[in-house]
Amino acid sequence: xxxxxxxxxxxxxxxxxxxxxxxxxxxxxxxxxxxxxxxxxxxxxxxxxxxxxxxxxxxxxxxxxxxxxxxxxxxxxxxxxxxxxxxxxxxxxxxxxxxxxxxxxxxxxxxxxxxxxxxxxxxxxxxxxxxxxxxxxxxxxxxxxxxxxxxxxxxxxxxxxxxxxxxxxxxxxxxxxxxxxxxxxxxxxxxxxxxxxxxxxxxxxxxxxxxxxxx
Numbered sequence: 001x002x003x004x005x006x007x008x009x010x011x012x013x014x015x016x017x018x019x020x021x022x023x024x025x026x027x028x029x030x031x032x033x034x035x036x037x038x039x040x041x042x043x044x045x046x047x048x049x050x051x052x053x054x055x056x057x058x059x060x061x062x063x064x065x066x067x068x069x070x071x072x073x074x075x076x077x078x079x080x081x082x083x084x085x086x087x088x089x090x091x092x093x094x095x096x097x098x099x100x101x102x103x104x105x106x107x108x109x110x111x112x113x114x115x116x117x118x119x120x121x122x123x124x125x126x127x128x129x130x131x132x133x134x135x136x137x138x139x140x141x142x143x144x145x146x147x148x149x150x151x152x153x154x155x156x157x158x159x160x161x162x163x164x165x166x167x168x169x170x171x172x173x174x175x176x177x178x179x180x181x182x183x184x185x186x187x188x189x190x191x192x193x194x195x196x197x198x199x200x201x202x203x204x205x206x207x208x209x210x211x212x213x214x215x
Contacts, residue, residue, distance in 0.1 A: 053138060089118060149181070
């Protein structure tokens with residue numbers, strides 16, 4: 001009986017038991033801190049990759065095939081020297097699969113206007129695969145987790161440029177590079193609570209767009 005009472009009063013192993021109970025919580029807390037830091041770091045890397053990618057996109061080749069050489073004075077019905085109106089260049093959205101013309105809804109009925117065009121085409125054109133690959137490769141040098149399917153490049157009307165420009169494209173669009181749907185795999189509960197990094201975009205005005213003179 002005396003030994004039993006002594007056993008229950010014994011406190012020499014209490015610290016070890018308390019440590020064993022607290023250790024898993026501490027480990028989970030540390031892993032959570034590491035994952036938060038990784039998430040912020042990776043988000044900053046993607047933000048920088050988007051900025052560098054946009055700078056690359058405006059100083060190198062156009063992605064929509066044919067846009068650089070399209071003459072709005074000859075084929076688009078815009079008088080020589082006039083600014084190409086938005087109704088004639090509604091913009092392109094380019095992915096690795098191709099470039100789609102973005103229409104306008106000027107009457108507000110929720111339907112794109114039938115007459116809305118991109119000049120080169122009414123619907124889609126091919127994407128310059130080499131130029132797109134170079135763009136993605138430049139962004140991957142900043143964040144390797146970016147793939148071709150994560151990148152979209154939009155060319156939107158800016159009101160710059162003029163019809164029949166002999167020194168370059170008739171339009172100098174706003175170029176927006178977007179990186180989206182990039183996954184993030186946390187250390188803590190990986191495979192269970194995997195989630196994505198935020199979608200990020202950056203916009204600049206086209207500067208060159210002529211591969212022979214670009215960097």
